[in-house]
Amino acid sequence: MDLVIRNAISDTDGAPLEVGIQDGRIVAVAPDGLPSGEREIDADGGMLSPALVEPHFHLENALIWEGALNHSGTLEEAIDVYAAIKRDMPIDDIVHRASIALRAAIGHGVQWFRSHIDIDQTGQLRLLQGNLAVRERFREVIDIQLIAFPQMGMTRDPEVIDLMWQAMDQGADVVGGMPHAERDMDDAARHIELAFDMAVAHDADVDMHIDETDDPAWYSLELLAEETIRRGWQGRVTAGHCCAMSAWDDALAERVIGKVAEAQLNVITIAPINLMLQGRGDKHPKRRGIARVKELMAAGVNVSCGQDDLQNMFYSYGNMDPLEVAFVAAHAAHMSAPHEIEAAFNMPRYNAARNFRLDDYGVRAGARANLMVLDAASAVDALRRRSDRRYVIRDGRVLVESRTQTKWNF
Numbered sequence: 001m002d003l004v005i006r007n008a009i010s011d012t013d014g015a016p017l018e019v020g021i022q023d024g025r026i027v028a029v030a031p032d033g034l035p036s037g038e039r040e041i042d043a044d045g046g047m048l049s050p051a052l053v054e055p056h057f058h059l060e061n062a063l064i065w066e067g068a069l070n071h072s073g074t075l076e077e078a079i080d081v082y083a084a085i086k087r088d089m090p091i092d093d094i095v096h097r098a099s100i101a102l103r104a105a106i107g108h109g110v111q112w113f114r115s116h117i118d119i120d121q122t123g124q125l126r127l128l129q130g131n132l133a134v135r136e137r138f139r140e141v142i143d144i145q146l147i148a149f150p151q152m153g154m155t156r157d158p159e160v161i162d163l164m165w166q167a168m169d170q171g172a173d174v175v176g177g178m179p180h181a182e183r184d185m186d187d188a189a190r191h192i193e194l195a196f197d198m199a200v201a202h203d204a205d206v207d208m209h210i211d212e213t214d215d216p217a218w219y220s221l222e223l224l225a226e227e228t229i230r231r232g233w234q235g236r237v238t239a240g241h242c243c244a245m246s247a248w249d250d251a252l253a254e255r256v257i258g259k260v261a262e263a264q265l266n267v268i269t270i271a272p273i274n275l276m277l278q279g280r281g282d283k284h285p286k287r288r289g290i291a292r293v294k295e296l297m298a299a300g301v302n303v304s305c306g307q308d309d310l311q312n313m314f315y316s317y318g319n320m321d322p323l324e325v326a327f328v329a330a331h332a333a334h335m336s337a338p339h340e341i342e343a344a345f346n347m348p349r350y351n352a353a354r355n356f357r358l359d360d361y362g363v364r365a366g367a368r369a370n371l372m373v374l375d376a377a378s379a380v381d382a383l384r385r386r387s388d389r390r391y392v393i394r395d396g397r398v399l400v401e402s403r404t405q406t407k408w409n410f
C-alpha cells in the first residue's frame, strides 16, 4: 500500500482505526494489524475523518476590506458597495485573494468547494474568468465547482439571462439564482424557471440563494421546491440561506418544509453571516434570521453549513474553517444535546458531501482517500476546540501537516 495511517480513532464511534491507501483510494480499514505501507503516518490517537466540504462561498470578493467598508452593516449596502468595485476588479487580484482563502480552507481540511460567481451587467463574465483561473491553479489540490450567480436578478434584464447561458457554456458547473432579488413572487417564479431551463440543458445541479431577508412575505423556497418536483430534479437542488423562514409563522413553515422534504432539496445554513446581517432592523426581541435547522432535519431534509464570505463588505470575520461555521450554526440553531452535536459535526462532512452527490465519500474501503487527521476525541471535542488538522490528505497524498506548539511556562 502507498500509505498506511495507524493509531487513529474512528470519526463515527471513536473505535481504534488503521487505514491503508493505494492509488488514491482506501483499500483497507481495520482496528489494527495492517501490513506496512510505503509511507506510514502515526495519527497519535487523532480522529480520522473524511475531508471537509465547503458548499457555499464567494471566492471573487474574499478579503476585499480596505476601501470597501459597509457602514450600515446591512446586506443592501454590502451589495451596493460590491457593485461599485466589481466592474474594475483585476483578474490577478481575484486570483491572489482567492488563493489566500483556498489555502486557508485546504489547511483546515477542505477538499470539495463551491464558489458563487456574480453574473450581471456590471461584472459581465470577468469574474467568471477570474474564478476559472483560480480553479485551474488549484486543480491538483482541491475540487472546485463554480456556480453562475445572477445576484441582481434575471427577469428585469434579458442581457443577464444571456450572460448566464454564456457562463454555463464557458465552464460554470452549477446554475445559481437569487429569486428574492426580483420584484415580486411572480418574477421569482420566472427566475427559477429560467434557471431550470439552463440546468436541464446542461444536465447541471441548481444552487440558489433563497429568501435572504427578514421579510416573511418572501417564500421563494416553496417555488423552488415545486419547480424541482415539476422538472424531476430531486436531490440536485440546493437552497442557501433561507433566512425568511425565521420570520414565517409556524403554519407556513410547516407547509414549505414539507415541500422541501418532498423535493429532496438540500439546505445550507449560513449562520455566521445571517446572524450578522439579518434582524438588524428589529427592536427587541430580535429575530435570529437563520434557517429552521432542527425542524428541517426532523423532516428528513439534508442540511449543511457554509462560510459564504471572508472578511469583506458582507462579513468582517471568517477563518475558512467549516468546523467554526458548524460551531456557530450549532449555537444559532440551539444544537446542544449529544445527538444534535453529532448532527452539527456532520453538516460540513457527510451532509455537505450528500449535497455534492459524492458517492465515494467516507472512511471505508473503496472511498476516495481525501481525509484529515483531526486532533479531537469526539464530535463535541472537534467543534469545541476546532484544533489542528494534523494531516490533510488528497488522493493519498499528504497536502498539509499542522502541529500547534504551546510552551507552558508555569
Ligand SMILES: [Zn+2]
Pocket: 056, 057, 058, 116, 209, 240, 308
Ligand atoms: Zn452567498
